[in-house]
Amino acid sequence: xxxxxxxxRYLIKTRGQQVTLSxxxxxxxxxxxxxxxxxxxxxQFLFEYFSETQxxxxxxxxxFSGRQFSNSRSEMNVSTLELGDSALYLCASSLAPGSGANxxxxxxGSRLTVL
Amino acid sequence: GENVEQHPSTxxxxxxxxxxxxxxxxxSASNYFPWYKQELGKRPQLIIDIRSNVGEKKDQxxxxxxxxxxxxxxxxxxxxxPEDSAVYFCAASRGGSEKLVFGKGTKLTVNP
Numbered sequence: 001x002x003x004x005x006x007x008x009r010y011l012i013k014t015r016g017q018q019v020t021l022s023x024x025x026x027x028x029x030x031x032x033x034x035x036x037x038x039x040x041x042x043x044q045f046l047f048e049y050f051s052e053t054q055x056x057x058x059x060x061x062x063x064f065s066g067r068q069f070s071n072s073r074s075e076m077n078v079s080t081l082e083l084g085d086s087a088l089y090l091c092a093s094s095l096a097p098g099s100g101a102n103x104x105x106x107x108x109g110s111r112l113t114v115l
Numbered sequence: 116g117e118n119v120e121q122h123p124s125t126x127x128x129x130x131x132x133x134x135x136x137x138x139x140x141x142x143s144a145s146n147y148f149p150w151y152k153q154e155l156g157k158r159p160q161l162i163i164d165i166r167s168n169v170g171e172k173k174d175q176x177x178x179x180x181x182x183x184x185x186x187x188x189x190x191x192x193x194x195x196x197p198e199d200s201a202v203y204f205c206a207a208s209r210g211g212s213e214k215l216v217f218g219k220g221t222k223l224t225v226n227p
Contacts, residue, residue, distance in 0.1 A: 033213040043159070043204060043217040056214045090158065094213055103149070104213060106158040 002027065004093050004107035012113045018079040021110045025072050025093030032074040033104065034066060037088040046089075049074055050096060078112075086114045117142045119207050121218025129226050134192045136221045138205035141186065145207040148181060148188045149215070154201045162203075163190070195225045 005024040013019050025032050033056075034046040045058040049068035066076040072093075078085055088111050092104035118141040128134050140148075146167035151159035165172045165179045165188065172179050176195075181188040192199055202222050206215040 031213050033215075035215075035217075042219045043206075043215075045214045045216070048213045056212055058214070092213070103161065103164065104215065106151075106160070108158050 004091055004105055006089075006091050006107035006110050008110060009108065010111045010113075012115060013081050014115050015081055015083060017081050018077060019081060019112060020075055020077045021089055021091075021112075023074045023076075023091030023093075023107060025074070025091075026105060028095065029093035029105075030072050030096050031094045032068055032072065033092050033094075034074070034076050035090045035092065035106075036060075037090055037109070038086075043090070046076065081114045083114050086112060088112075117145075117207070117216045119205060119216050119218040121205050121221060123221060124219065125222045125224075127224045127226065128195050130195060130197060132195055134195055134199070134223055134225075136190045136203055136205065136223075137187065138189070138207075138218050139185075139187050140207040140216070142207065142209070142216070143186065144209050145186075145216075146210050147208045148179070149206050149208075150179060150190050151204045151206065151217075152201045153204065153220075159204060192223075195223075197225050197227050199223060200225045 007022045031050045033048040047066050048056040052068045063079045068074045088109040090109045091107045120139045149164035152162045153159040176193045178191045202220045204220045205218040208215045
């Protein structure tokens with residue numbers, strides 16, 4: 001079956017712009033979480049969604065937001081982009097929180113470059 | 116707050132040798148400890164995981180050990196091969212949440 005699909009794979013933005021990233025989980029998976037990966041900070045948790053509800057949020061400013069749709073697809077948005085937002089944004093899906101005890105499958109990521 | 120420390124940050128071994136990566140976590144409520152392997156330009160992939168009610172788990176050349184008292188867990192790779200070269204991440208999580216707290220990663224290089 002298809003894995004976790006993220007679009008777009010690569011994008012370039014300028015400071016002050018906003019960006020929306022999309023994630024389609026594995027069919028049947030209802031939980032989606034997002035992570036930011038940078039060389040300096042490694043993998044950091046952004047948010048977690050289940051049944052269209054945000055269950056958990058990481059330590060990121062309010063410029064970072066997300067949502068989940070009824071078909072479990074998720075989007076994240078970053079407004080007023082800063083140079084430091086350049087990163088690989090990874091989406092991960094699982095059946096449901098705690099169902100497989102956090103066994104996450106990651107997508108290939110969206111690589112954002114902010115100029 | 117929650118924190119996972121991972122050592123070493125880089126590790127170079129000869130093919131056939133063993134490699135050990137160690138992690139320490141701070142949140143005593145953590146009960147799930149996965150290890151992910153990320154090859155250059157690719158997504159992180161789960162290679163093994165362990166839950167808090169188990170002390171050790173093996174899968175072919177890979178094993179993970181957990182010491183809950185010391186809040187310490189380790190990844191052991193035996194008979195390393197060049198294709199084991201990658202960045203390895205440990206992580207810790209509480210039950211009922213998909214929030215993983217990751218270590219900073221270990222770049223493993225296996226020299227032929």
